[in-house]
Amino acid sequence: MELIVGGAYQGKTEYARRLFPDISWADGEDCSFEELCQCQGILKFHHYLERRMAAGESVADLAEILYQENPELVIVTDEIGCGIVPMDPFQREVREQTGRVCTALAGKASRVHRVICGIGTVIKG
Amino acid sequence: MIHLITGGSGSGKSVYAENWLIRQGGREACGKEKPFLYIATMRPFGQESRQKILRHRNQRAGKGFATLECYQDLEALEIPENAGILLECVMNLTANESYREDEKDAQEKGEDKVAEKVLEGIRHLSEHTAYLAVVTGQVDGDIDSYSEETRTYQKILGETNQKIGEMADQITEVVYGIPVPLKV
Numbered sequence: 001m002e003l004i005v006g007g008a009y010q011g012k013t014e015y016a017r018r019l020f021p022d023i024s025w026a027d028g029e030d031c032s033f034e035e036l037c038q039c040q041g042i043l044k045f046h047h048y049l050e051r052r053m054a055a056g057e058s059v060a061d062l063a064e065i066l067y068q069e070n071p072e073l074v075i076v077t078d079e080i081g082c083g084i085v086p087m088d089p090f091q092r093e094v095r096e097q098t099g100r101v102c103t104a105l106a107g108k109a110s111r112v113h114r115v116i117c118g119i120g121t122v123i124k125g
Numbered sequence: 126m127i128h129l130i131t132g133g134s135g136s137g138k139s140v141y142a143e144n145w146l147i148r149q150g151g152r153e154a155c156g157k158e159k160p161f162l163y164i165a166t167m168r169p170f171g172q173e174s175r176q177k178i179l180r181h182r183n184q185r186a187g188k189g190f191a192t193l194e195c196y197q198d199l200e201a202l203e204i205p206e207n208a209g210i211l212l213e214c215v216m217n218l219t220a221n222e223s224y225r226e227d228e229k230d231a232q233e234k235g236e237d238k239v240a241e242k243v244l245e246g247i248r249h250l251s252e253h254t255a256y257l258a259v260v261t262g263q264v265d266g267d268i269d270s271y272s273e274e275t276r277t278y279q280k281i282l283g284e285t286n287q288k289i290g291e292m293a294d295q296i297t298e299v300v301y302g303i304p305v306p307l308k309v
Contacts, residue, residue, distance in 0.1 A: 005301060007266060079300065081134030082266030084275055089173070099135020103302040112303055124303045 001071055003109045004120070005079045005102065011118035013043055016076045019113075019120075023074065036066070041074035049101060050094050059097050063104035077102055079114070127247075127257045129289050129308075132299035134262065139181060141299045142211050142258040143188055149256045151208035152189050160191035162207045164250070166217040168196050181213070197221045199246025204253040212250060215261035215289065218243055219282050236277060240285045247289060259293070261286050 004019075006012050017025075026035045028044035028051075036042060052059050066073065079102075081095045106112050111125030128145060132138045146161055163185060169175050182192070190211070195202050199218060204210075212218075222239045251257045264279055271279070290296055296308035 003301070079133060081136060082263040084264050084267065084271055084279070085134070092173070096135045099133060099137075099301070103135065103137045106301040106303055112301070114300060114305075123300060123305055 001067060001105065001109045002074045002125075003102070003106050003112045004074070004076045004115060005106075005112065006115035007082070008078050010115045012076050012078075012115045015113070015115050015118065015120045016041065016043070016074065020074055028077075036073075037069040039070075040072065041076065043076045045075045045077035046080060046098050046102075049098050053090070053094055053097060059101050063101050063108065066105070067108045075105060075109075126255065126295070127251050127259060127289075127293045128295040128297065129259050129261060129286075129293040130297050130299060131261050131263060131286065131307075133266075136299050137302035138260050138262070138299045139213060140184060141297070141302070141304060142213070142260050143185055143190070145297075146209040146211055146256055146258050147188060149209060151256050155208055157189065159206050159208045161189050162204065162210045162254075163190040163192045164199070164202070164210060164212045165192055165194050166196055166199075166212070166214060166221065168217075168221065197225060198242075200242065200249045202246075202249070204250065207254055209256035209258070210250050210254045211258045211260070212247070213260045215243065215247075215259060215285060216264065216282060218246065219285055220278065223278055223281065236281050236284075239281050240288065243285050244288055244292075247292070251292070259289060261289065 004012050004016050020041060023040035025041045025043055026039035028042055028046065028048035031042065031048060036048065042048065049059050081099050086092055086095065106124065109124065112123050113120045114123050130138050130142045152159065152161060167174055167178060169178055193202065219239060222242050228234060247259060265283055290308065293308060298305045298307055
C-alpha cells in the first residue's frame with residue numbers, strides 16, 4: 001500500500017499518475033466500496049470517507065478492512081485538519097475521522113509521499 | 126530540552142509526543158518513582174470535548190502519566206517533581222487566554238499579552254523538567270474567510286508557535302502519524 005498526501009490543489013493527482021502510469025484509478029467522489037476494493041488506485045479518498053460518514057456509516061475500522069481487501073492500493077488523499085476547527089459538528093467529525101483513518105493507513109503503508117507545490121517528498125519508506 | 130510538536134487535527138501528534146517522552150528515558154532514570162506530567166488545557170465543555178478527553182486518557186493509560194488540569198495561568202502552576210512534561214496543547218491554552226471570563230478579550234487587551242502569557246507558562250514548565258514536549262497545531266492552512274476575532278486568534282497562535290520554535294531544541298511536524306523533522 002502507498003499513500004500520497006498533501007493539501008488541496010498541490011498536484012497530487014498528477015504526481016500519482018506520473019509515478020503509477022499504468023494502474024486503474026477509482027474516484028472517491030463516486031466510487032462504491034466494491035470498486036474501492038478492486039481498483040489499483042483511488043483519487044480523492046477523503047471524499048469517499050466523507051460520503052460514507054454523510055450516509056451515517058462508521059469508518060472506524062475502514063483502514064484495517066481496506067488493507068486486508070486491497071493491500072496493494074495506492075491512495076491519494078487531501079491532508080486536512082490544518083485550518084480553524086469548523087463550526088459544524090459533522091464537519092468536525094469528518095476532519096477528525098479522516099485524520100484517524102489516514103494515520104492508520106499511513107502506519108500500514110510501505111511508502112508515504114507528501115506533495116507540496118507539485119513536488120513530492122517521501123516521508124516514509 | 127524542549128520539543129515542539131505540531132501537525133493537523135487527528136494526525137497523531139499526541140501519541141507521538143507521549144512516545145517521545147517515554148523514549149527519553151527520564152522515568153527509567155529515576156526508578157519509575159516520578160511520573161510524567163500531562164498538562165491538560167481543554168475545558169471539559171460539552172459531550173464532544175468530554176469524549177476527546179476520555180479518548181486521550183485511554184490512550185495514555187498505563188504509560189506512567191499523572192494528569193494536571195490547567196486552563197489558564199500556566200506560569201503560576203505548581204509543578205511536582207517529574208520525569209518529563211507533556212503540554213497539550215498550545216491551541217487550547219491560547220484560546221483560553223484569549224477569551225478569559227475574568228478579563229477583556231484578546232482584541233481589547235492586546236494580542237502580545239496573550240502570546241507573552243503563554244510563552245511565560247512554557248518557560249515556567251521548562252524550568253521544572255528535564256524533558257518538555259509541547260503539542261501545538263496549525264490553524265492557518267485555509268482561506269482567509271474568518272471573522273476578525275478568529276483572524277486575531279490565528280495570528281496569536283502563529284506568532285506564539287514561532288516563538289516557542291525559537292526556544293525549542295527540536296521541532297517535529299506529524300503528518301498522519303509520520304514524524305517530519307523541522308528542527309533537529
